[in-house]
Amino acid sequence: MKNVLGRDIPAEFLTAGREVFQGQYYRDGYTYTKHAPRVNAQVKPGKDKLLPDIEAVVRATGLQDGMTISFHHHLRDGDYIVNMVMKVIHELGIKDLTVCASSLGKAHDYLVPCIEDGTVTNISTSGIRDEIGEAVSAGKLKNPAIIRSHGGRARAIEDGTVKIDVAFIGAATSDPYGNASGKGGKADTGVLSYMAGDAQYADKVVIITDTLVSSPNFPASIEGVDVDYVVQVDAIGDPHKIATGALRLTSDTRELLMAKNAAKCMYYSGFFKDGFSFQTGAGGPSLATTIFLKEFMDQANVKCGWAMGGITEPIVDLFKAGYIHNLLDDQAFDLASVASAHTDPKHFEISASQYANPFNKGAFVNQLDFVILGALEVDVDFNVNVVQGSNGLLQGAPGGHPDTAAGATVTIIVAPLIRSRIATVRTAVTSVTTPGESIDIVVTDYGVAVNPKRTDLLAAFKDTNIPLKSIETLRDLAYEYAGEPKDIEFEDQVVALVEYRDGTFIDAIKKPKWLN
Amino acid sequence: MKNVLGRDIPAEFLTAGREVFQGQYYRDGYTYTKHAPRVNAQVKPGKDKLLPDIEAVVRATGLQDGMTISFHHHLRDGDYIVNMVMKVIHELGIKDLTVCASSLGKAHDYLVPCIEDGTVTNISTSGIRDEIGEAVSAGKLKNPAIIRSHGGRARAIEDGTVKIDVAFIGAATSDPYGNASGKGGKADTGVLSYMAGDAQYADKVVIITDTLVSSPNFPASIEGVDVDYVVQVDAIGDPHKIATGALRLTSDTRELLMAKNAAKCMYYSGFFKDGFSFQTGAGGPSLATTIFLKEFMDQANVKCGWAMGGITEPIVDLFKAGYIHNLLDDQAFDLASVASAHTDPKHFEISASQYANPFNKGAFVNQLDFVILGALEVDVDFNVNVVQGSNGLLQGAPGGHPDTAAGATVTIIVAPLIRSRIATVRTAVTSVTTPGESIDIVVTDYGVAVNPKRTDLLAAFKDTNIPLKSIETLRDLAYEYAGEPKDIEFEDQVVALVEYRDGTFIDAIKKPKWLN
Incomplete structure (x- = not known):
């Protein structure tokens, strides 16, 4: 059955009340x-x-066989928890598990043998990359993986789409009663935002820590009243791989140009007012946008009420310089943001549900004025793909992309027109992660396209030096320079379903033929 | 049907799975x-x-008619919320409501006409005093009031015994999205602990504030993601009646004697070790115990890990002097504790569930070493009554009494042998609030009785100057000085059911004949 974007969702997946995607606010x-x-x-x-x-x-x-277990990715590439737990489960011979992770990456390669022998038969995750991405793309997982945004995962846990039997929560510190925190210890993650819902909605909750502290371990991200068991291990992660010392601040002139144009779009949008709110990502152009923002804030004589999201050093710097009054943190991306999460009283941890869950009574994404996001591909309907490589391989993560895009007043995509000699702007994305109706502006190194439905922004940008172009013109330029991308051939087997934040299916991803 | 304490619970109340009390850990x-x-x-x-x-x-x-609404008592005698909301409901002609309050007192007298005309037909509360206490004692409420401890209320909300349709939450400050706090504003309560569960488990959640602040109002006691509506009013309470400037520190030599003996019992108990935890109440002897505690802590060279409960100025003083490392606050009793809740980073707000709910995965009461509690009456089985006057009138509140008594390693009751010429220690209490099995020591101005089951404490106190007496001896002394109390005559009508923290009925309170 085709959804409103024309994406085909096989009927076999539309059981138990599951529907196809019908618009970003369909379930309001x-x-x-x-x-x-x-x-x-x-x-x-x-x-x-x-x-x-x-x-x-x-x-x-x-x-037992058939149950659902959950993990988080705050320990990022340094995570030891998933492999540690899966090895024990594997050896115990428990089968047919569903792994509901906030994200999966290269630290979790022990899942591959677990997928191959049926220990794990279902996966729900935001990121699906590296060896796991290849295994799932190749159809080795018994059932299609469910790709969920951070808000969508929080929703699925709260509305019962996912029923977690056991949540395994790696925590930097815990007291013996399970009051646990991302702060302190040997593997400091600053926050534990993605596990707040798991702790409240899972039947059994386990804290795994390497640093046991005396009670009460307050403030606690996870409350001991929700915790069944605590176990101390030698190490929950490799601190050197959890948070990088500093994310790359670009010196690439094309990236700087895009960053400046993104900041300029914010400045001229009509929403750049004192107390505004925004989120940027951790990619090069996003980070650079933060730098240009400072200039424009000085120029407009405004300050930011709050910045949210994955917090990075440039954001922390603006915050410490008084340009941002509050930080709302659901993930600390580097050492500077981990440190700030500890010490700055206006740097607040928020849960994934507070951040982005569409089914609570109003998440913070609903109050965002601006969000700057990346894209693997954007199409002429402004649909964005951040999950699947143009070669068909699962290699990305929605993260908070569809959530913030639906919530923010002005959603800006920053992406180079061409990446690795492949057109980023194209007639149709390989798969849709975020619908075009959520996207307002696409900033590329060859011009800026505004979604025609945003007549207010088109009017606001009219007499500025923002290099406006239609999205079709950008696509044509991309095809001129990089060639029109060839269609990839796919098998019939669906290897992953892209679930929109409200639980409807926005796309179904099939196995690329070349993986045979 | 008689429960294990021999208290008769009429069969008509034992429907829908309701059981009689069968022991403090019966439902573990x-x-x-x-x-x-x-x-x-x-x-x-x-x-x-x-x-x-x-x-x-x-x-x-x-x-609508027949629904359940909830309120808190953090605004104490200065609360405007209950009367303000009930007047509107009364005028709208909505009937047959259940009021689930954390406590009720003299600020809530508008409930009396609501009881009389059937606007309110059920009440669940900890405290039931003054005009409401008289109205309920006289049988004016259509159905028996349910008396719940703070932990029992949190449990009833979480286990679905109470299904709150609308929670009306007075908050010192809120942002327009409902992130609400007990801190700041014009009617500062420090914490909003009793409403944490209401916000999470009620269908509709309303924040009523007189101080609207910009978003995000963090840290938030109530999260905006749980809030449906926000309304700003002129004033939510009278700040002068919310927190008293200072609670009475006794100069009564009998009270000082009891306080010193209570502290001495802690000192010699065998559990007075570095890092110990305790709770004291707000009564004169409880406050004074805190003072003596300082001397004994110096003597034993120990510090307190955490103190919990209704926080008072003497506790805050000990905390600021470094004798207590952490404060766990579910209610700020005076201006000093409100101020400390704002400014001291180791002064933590805890929810009623974290404090005392017996049905979560381990409340903080389970980790208490000591609790000092009061009593209206204690009987020779160590049962305690803190709800009903010896004249049969409802006039007290269980608060956290049964919760902390069940959780603490050493539970100490401090009460004068005789009060207003009536024996406090007696053969049988008028009604049971806390079962004798939860009580370890009774400190009176005429001697100290240890529950015979605590052979460890009896051994520990053997060669000390604690004036040990049997509970029967204390009872005999009380009767000698004040006379044996006369039995009060009651009608058959049950006006209140005392629900033990686990949801079983520990007593049924009938209408005194003299109220006819």
């Missing part, structure tokens, strides 16, 4: 009953939640 | 599914939660 006002976990009441004092090792914990949780 | 390990609220998803940005007045809010929530 939807009324539902939240998922409720089963809880084992601890009335009696004096019980010890500490167990000696991962195996004891897995056994204590009663984990 | 009980597995249940948490209550889940209905939520109206706010997918679309740009919606305004602000409504012009209380009537508009009541109409927007869809409040």
